[in-house]
Amino acid sequence: MSVKLEVWGDRALFSRPEFKVEKVSYDVMTPSAARGVLEAIYWHPGLRWVIDRIVVMNPIRFNNIKRNEVKSTISPLGVRTALRKNGMVPPLYTAEDKQPRAAMYLRDVRYVIEAHFVLTDAMDPDYSAAKFQSMFNRRASKGQCYHHPYLGCREFPAAFRLRESDEELRGFEMGNRDLGFMLYDMDYSDPENIKPMFFRGVLHNGVLDCENIEVMS
Numbered sequence: 001m002s003v004k005l006e007v008w009g010d011r012a013l014f015s016r017p018e019f020k021v022e023k024v025s026y027d028v029m030t031p032s033a034a035r036g037v038l039e040a041i042y043w044h045p046g047l048r049w050v051i052d053r054i055v056v057m058n059p060i061r062f063n064n065i066k067r068n069e070v071k072s073t074i075s076p077l078g079v080r081t082a083l084r085k086n087g088m089v090p091p092l093y094t095a096e097d098k099q100p101r102a103a104m105y106l107r108d109v110r111y112v113i114e115a116h117f118v119l120t121d122a123m124d125p126d127y128s129a130a131k132f133q134s135m136f137n138r139r140a141s142k143g144q145c146y147h148h149p150y151l152g153c154r155e156f157p158a159a160f161r162l163r164e165s166d167e168e169l170r171g172f173e174m175g176n177r178d179l180g181f182m183l184y185d186m187d188y189s190d191p192e193n194i195k196p197m198f199f200r201g202v203l204h205n206g207v208l209d210c211e212n213i214e215v216m217s
Contacts, residue, residue, distance in 0.1 A: 046123030171206010
């Protein structure tokens, strides 16, 4: 039960976790970001999306931008304490707490996400794999979504359309390109100790193969 979805946008930023303050994007979309796009269109507790391939259709181009961001956060502990004492939560004035920060993002991106789903124990007996696939294809072809999908950051919305052709897709370049270590996903098997999982990303003829990778935690 596989699907193909084409997504594109003017900007994208798939943040590298090793940069703490400044935001720097990976060269291509990560598997977890691709899964997030699919879940935005159709999610159900009875299925789990698995990314097979990400085809990079446009050349990889970067741009830099500077923007003002809020540098402070309101502590949840402080909120609970304030509510317990007098019910007044200390305000955060963004105009007085802003700080300029740089970001390196991708521009003019276009990807084709090839994925399939596996059924989970939460699947309703009235549903089937064929029904899940039909519902996703119908929603994607009509442009329907639970929330608008985005390309790494919510300020970079993604346009999308269903790819119904079985043609073999080719990426923007031939040959191999080493992408270095990339974030694959987060391991939630232990809720008390959530761990990131990484893999060595390689583009082969413009395609990121997510099926045959070795995941490291």
